[in-house]
Amino acid sequence: MNKATYTEDVPEDRFELLERIASEDKPLKVMLIGGTDSGKTTLLTFLANGLLELGFRVAVIDSDVGQKGILPPATLSLAFPEERFKSLGDLRGVAHYFIGTTSPGQYAGEMAVGVRRLTDIAINEADVVLIDTTGFVTGPGLEMKRLKVELIKPELTLLLERTDELSHLRKVLAPYTEIIDLSVSQKAREHSQEERREVRKEKWKTYFSNGELIEVDLKKIAPTGTEMFLGRPLTSEEKDLLAALFKWLVIAGWKNERYTVVKADMESFPRHYSKSVIHTVDFEKLSNLLVGFIDGDGLCLGVGIFKWVNFSEMKAQVLTPLTPEELEKALELRFGRIRVIETGEELGLLQRKEL
Numbered sequence: 446m447n448k449a450t451y452t453e454d455v456p457e458d459r460f461e462l463l464e465r466i467a468s469e470d471k472p473l474k475v476m477l478i479g480g481t482d483s484g485k486t487t488l489l490t491f492l493a494n495g496l497l498e499l500g501f502r503v504a505v506i507d508s509d510v511g512q513k514g515i516l517p518p519a520t521l522s523l524a525f526p527e528e529r530f531k532s533l534g535d536l537r538g539v540a541h542y543f544i545g546t547t548s549p550g551q552y553a554g555e556m557a558v559g560v561r562r563l564t565d566i567a568i569n570e571a572d573v574v575l576i577d578t579t580g581f582v583t584g585p586g587l588e589m590k591r592l593k594v595e596l597i598k599p600e601l602t603l604l605l606e607r608t609d610e611l612s613h614l615r616k617v618l619a620p621y622t623e624i625i626d627l628s629v630s631q632k633a634r635e636h637s638q639e640e641r642r643e644v645r646k647e648k649w650k651t652y653f654s655n656g657e658l659i660e661v662d663l664k665k666i667a668p669t670g671t672e673m674f675l676g677r678p679l680t681s682e683e684k685d686l687l688a689a690l691f692k693w694l695v696i697a698g699w700k701n702e703r704y705t706v707v708k709a710d711m712e713s714f715p716r717h718y719s720k721s722v723i724h725t726v727d728f729e730k731l732s733n734l735l736v737g738f739i740d741g742d743g744l745c746l747g748v749g750i751f752k753w754v755n756f757s758e759m760k761a762q763v764l765t766p767l768t769p770e771e772l773e774k775a776l777e778l779r780f781g782r783i784r785v786i787e788t789g790e791e792l793g794l795l796q797r798k799e800l
């Protein structure tokens with residue numbers, strides 16, 4: 446299931462836009478920005494197909510991490526479509542950058558770096574690089590758009606606006622790019638949170654349909670994106686003391702800048718301790734957590750679902766569709782912040798600071 450599909454039933458100015466893009470000097474970077482359901486992906490699909498038809502080499506960067514078309518979800522992906530396609534879901538990504546959540550508000554750095562990394566790859570191969578973005582355009586979303594545009598410097602930025610909700614963003618972006626204002630198509634349809642979740646559910650399910658449970662040796666594939674595993678392991682005296690003081694089942698712990706303790710609460714009562722001294726991770730939140738397999742170049746080979754961990758042996762069980770050959774290239778297992786099961790149900794998001 447994909448929300449946006451190819452259509453030529455688009456406002457007249459989209460045909461003029463296609464001509465304009467075709468006539469510009471190449472290579473050309475074009476970023477699409479607009480609120481949710483403003484028609485960014487539909488426009489991108491229209492432009493990509495039109496440019497392919499005209500004989501241009503096209504790259505598509507899908508950074509709409511909340512509603513990804515190209516698999517896997519919760520990453521940024523680069524694809525080079527070679528023939529006409531109906532929706533982004535038909536494209537196979539050739540490079541990915543791990544974000545680890547579908548709600549990237551706390552990941553402005555990763556989002557900007559990821560889009561830049563993929564753009565650097567794309568620009569060597571394509572005449573036109575089309576960059577789709579999230580519909581997150583207000584508050585921290587506005588800053589995220591600025592960072593992306595500042596770092597990528599797209600020659601053209603297409604701003605899809607219903608009324609004048611993007612006037613502040615337009616001012617903020619203007620120094621870095623030429624902005625083309627476009628109205629939202631009358632045909633654009635808003636989707637409820639429930640419909641969006643359903644689309645994502647199908648995507649997760651498809652991605653994990655060939656998933657297998659594998660054992661990951663965390664001594665060889667470094668766990669990252671978390672304070673867990675950093676510093677020296679706690680002694681049994683330290684664990685016993687923490688267990689007695691806070692009525693925790695202490696599953697694992699390390700001493701680095703502060704104590705990081707993986708625990709389960711044995712009793713429910715308010716506990717008072719300084720977060721700058723003790724950082725706690727709830728053991729139950731680790732199960733079904735999304736993780737990314739990262740290669741030596743910082744790119745994401747694919748994602749997996751963290752199912753179980755044996756801290757003393759440094760072994761984890763992860764469900765992933767990656768093949769043994771692909772897994773051989775993994776140097777890092779990066780922790781994400783969404784819990785999801787292979788049938789596609791999302792169990793919840795974690796705050797960045799929770800791990």
Ligand SMILES: Nc1ncnc2c1ncn2[C@@H]1O[C@H](COP(=O)(O)OP(=O)(O)OP(=O)(O)O)[C@@H](O)[C@H]1O
Binds near residue numbers: 450483485488512580
């Ligand atoms: N020109 C059009 N003709 C028919 N349907 C359209 C057109 N433009 C957009 N739509 C429909 O409107 C909905 C939203 O469009 P689309 O998914 O392209 O928006 P988006 O801005 O990429 O969304 P988001 O980033 O919030 O996921 C889709 O169901 C899409 O099919």
